[in-house]
Amino acid sequence: MKCIVGLGNPGKKYEDTRHNVGFMVIDELLNRHNWNLDKKKFNGQYAMEHYQGDKLILLKPQTYMNLSGESIRPLMDFYNIDLEDLLIIYDDLDLPAGKIRLRQKGGHGGHNGVRSSIDHLGTKEFKRIRIGIGRPVTSIPVVDYVLGSFPKEQQGDVGESIKLAADACETWLNTPFVDVMNEYNN
Template sequence: MKCIVGLGNPGRKYEDTRHNVGFMVIDELLKRHNWSLDKKKFNGQYAMEHHQGDKIILLKPQTYMNLSGESIRPLMDFYNLDLEDILIIYDDLDLPTGKIRLRQKGGHGGHNGVRSSIDHLGTKEFKRIRIGIGRPLSPIPVVDYVLGSFSKDEQGDVSASIKLAADACEAWLNTPFIDVMSEYNN
């Protein structure tokens, strides 16, 4: 069984914000496969589906970004998931808008959702897809920037990166992550 976690903030207010690109990737996967988040438990909404003979869980923590680990850990424990079977998707200020990067481990880089995940998983060694949201061009606080919507000019790049991240997630279901990294980090 594999689990794909998209980080974000719940509620209509945050739906199309930069901080919610992790949720947007989950939404893309749900749409592609005609799945729905029909389960509510572990402070999250999730789907448990079958994909090419394997079970897959798609999770959107509903704890708000800064407490994401409080949803991921109990789900992992309940379904007896190994760290190697978890993939976490989130926004990254240090990547240009529209770029994605896959990694097998790393720090939190100041991202509170990742910090919470590290704290609750007890390790920095979990698979991740970082989706670039760029840095603000004007001097606005980072919190206002990440909770803001993408500009019209960014929409095409963001949409492409969400689709690419969803492609990478699907590839990981059948392919070793190291190989998926080689393909999607180029």
């Protein structure tokens, strides 16, 4: 069984913010396949589905970003999901808006949702898709920036990066991750 987690903050207030691009990728996958987040447990909303003969869980933690690991770890333990079968998607200030980057492991890079995931999983070695949101070009505090919406001129690029990240997720479900990285990191 594989598990794809999109990081974000729950609630209408945060729905279209930069910090919620992980949720947006999960939404893209749900829409493509006509799936629903119909389960609520482990401080999250999730779907358990089948994709090309394999079981798959899509998770949106409902803990708020800084506590994401409190949702991911119990779900993985309950369903006995190996770290090898986990993919976490989140926003990244260090990538330009509209770019994605896949990695097999890494640090948190100052991202509190990833920090919480690392703390609760006990390792930095899990697959991830980082979606670029760019850095603020004004003196706006980072917290206000990530909790703000994308300006109109970035929405097209960001929409494309969300679709590309969803494509990468689908490819990973039946392709070794290193091959997925080679394909989508270009």
